[in-house]
Amino acid sequence: MTNTVLRTYETLADFAPDWVAVPGESIADLLEERGWTQADLATRTSFTTKHVNLLLKGNAPITEETALKLERVLGSTARFWLNLEAQYREHLARQEALKALAEHTDWLKELPLSDMVKFGWVKKVKGKAQQMFECLRYFGVADVAAWRTQYEQPVAAYRASAKLTREPAAVSAWLRRGERAAEDMRLGDYDRAAFEAALQQIRVLTSERDPKVFTPKLIELCARVGIAVVLEPAPKGCPVSGATKWLSASKALIMLSLRGKTDDKLWFSFFHEAGHLLKHGKRMTFLDTLGEDGLNPQEEKEADAFARDLLILPTDYKALLAHSLIGEQMIRDFARQINVAPGIVLGRLQYEGHIGWQQFNRLKVRYSWGHETEEK
Incomplete structure (x- = not known):
């Protein structure tokens, strides 16, 4: 069916x-x-x-x-x-x-119910018991005990992140939205080599400023190789910037919350999650928060390095740093030369301390959920 x-x-x-x-x-x-x-x-x-x-x-x-x-x-x-x-x-x-x-209606207090309703994930109904029914159906579980086993316990494994364990229900609600969205997508079977090739095409998309243009292309390129890409707002209490989950042996999910807002953070989050898929097998779900190392710091560093070096080749970056003074126009020219967004180059330079956090931020594109772009 x-x-x-x-x-x-x-x-x-x-x-x-x-x-x-x-x-x-x-x-x-x-x-x-x-x-x-x-x-x-x-x-x-x-x-x-x-x-x-x-x-x-x-x-x-x-x-x-x-x-x-x-x-x-x-x-x-x-x-x-x-x-x-x-x-x-x-x-x-x-x-x-x-x-x-x-x-068991106290469970509803754990959920970010107001946001789940606002985002259209569940219906608002009369009566707490009936609302329980709607929320359980959203998660695809029969009762609260099953929800705790399927969703709460895996999130609770992220003991390294106080943010994630503080409100695991909010994180699980967001992740479940990705699972449900993936169910409605037509996905091919996962193909590692084809995914690596697609990433080079996706890298070029970083130069496109309008989410209405690059989002459907990103989703289509990944769907062909068995990966569902889902962009959904994070509810209150969910600090996750991105997630990676294997849905089956041949289907995977990359989920982005757009919590970072700017293009450098969005694209780094995407390629970071792609790094998890390519480097860390099909053992577990990865939940990533901005500024934290997640469950396995070594694997997070590997995913960071993958995203960093794919977006800007080490040899190209070394050539950029050879200049004694890096200005705004130089960043624009360099980004055009290597075919990525200027905001990505700036974000890297700022993160590594070569440029101050307040400098040249007009180079970054800031996204809104209304699919509009504005200068930061």
Whole structure:
């Protein structure tokens, strides 16, 4: 079943009234119309009067055999009677499930629920238990215990980052959004060599200032080689700048939060995550925050080095540093020569202390979630 078809079924199933008629009420209505007693129905169906009474009260289920008898005796179709029964039993089960969920509604306080609603990730519904149901469905888990195993515990492994462990629910909500977005993408199978070649094409995209132009190209280039690229705002409490996750043996996810805002940070985050995919296998998820080393400092340094040297070749950078005075125009000319954004060159120089943090920042492009660009 495709995700599109599944979403359609989910939409059709969204109507869940607080009440549903007992199937026996429909039987009783027909008996009244025809002037029949319960004893009359018992005689016509070969049921006992006790069983008929249980059917009318909803205490006895309408089985396939019963549905066929009702079809012959009262009319309509067996499918009609079975559907009434299924709807009724689902309603009872749903009410019991909501009662059970109501005992764990404190979980909602852990989630960045207001942002999840604002970003359109989950629906805002009445009642805490029903909201629990919506959030569990968003995460694709049956209960809070399953959520803690699938999402909270992996994030809690990042003990090196106080930021990540402070509000793991916010981080997991953001990461889950990436997983769900990837489900709707048409991805090829992962191809390492093709991905490395695609990175050279993506590197050229850094010179494009408009996200409306470079974002679809970035997504398409990566989708062809089995990698879903998802750009989503981070909810409150989620300090992550980027993430890498293997969705399967042949599909991967690179997720960016645009938390850094400027082009140098966005593109460095992307190539940093690409470095994780190429260098660190399929063992785990990588969650990266600005200014922290993550779970494995050595692997983070390797990903940093990969991004740094792919964006600006070491030989080119060495030639730039050979100049005694590096000015704004020199940075522009150098960036044009090596075919990357000037902001990326400036960010590198600032990070390594060759230029002050307040100098030449007009070279950087600042992104907004409205897909507009502005000078910093």
